Amino acid sequence: MESRxxxxxxxxxxxxxxxxxxNRGQLYELATKAAGVALDRPAMTILVVLDAAGEPLRVGEIATRMQVVGPHVTRHLNNLEKQRxxxxxxxxxxxxxxLIALTPTGQRLVDRYTGVIEGWFAAALAEWPARDRTELARLLTRLSADLTTQLDAVAAGAGSG
Incomplete structure (x- = not known):
């Protein structure tokens, strides 16, 4: 029998x-401090979303990816735009x-921030064999995609639990 x-x-x-x-604030605070980035968490999340997309996005798409409402994103975008x-x-x-796009300044900020976090992941996985790191990435990607599909079906009323 399979264990729980x-x-x-x-x-x-x-x-x-x-x-x-x-998600805890300490991780964000440590990462922004190490990266020398002085942005609040929602603003940094917007930059990470744009960076991960690899292309400009509509405000609604940014909000969807952040799982927040559009006006919340718009307020932060206005501040980020003022700061160029x-x-x-x-x-x-x-x-x-x-569409919303990163400026070169925004790209440098998000690169510094994500570089710090990626460094922490690399250090945590440093002792893992390459095949385990590859398998972890593959399985997490698959889990994320499959769970997203399941939750979308449930939200649409078509899910079977």
Missing amino acids: SNTAAGLLPTMLQLRTLL IIQRVPDPDDQRAR
């Missing part, structure tokens, strides 16, 4: 512990719309 720690139910405590570790960290660029598919 190897089942989906057994994943929950570990995933919650990892979520807490990654992001810029609004024309949407190639709709010239009336604007």
Whole structure:
């Protein structure tokens, strides 16, 4: 019989512990201090979302990826734009719309911040064999995609629990 720690139910405590570790303010504060970045957490999250996307995004898409409402993002975007960290660029598919893009300054800030965190991950995984690091990345990507699909189905009323 499979032990609870190897089942989906057994994943929950570990995933919650990892979520807490990654989301707690101390991690953010340590990373911004080490990177020399003086932005609040929502603003930095916007930069990370834009960087991860690899392309300019609509305000609504940024909000969706942050799991917040649009006005929350707009307020932070206005401040970031005043600081010349992001810029609004024309949407190639709709010239009336604007997309949000990192400026070179914004890209440097997010690179410093993510570089610090990536360094911490690299140090934590330094003793792991390459095949284990590769497998971890593959499995986390798969879990994230599959869980997103399941939650989208549940939200749409089509999920089976």
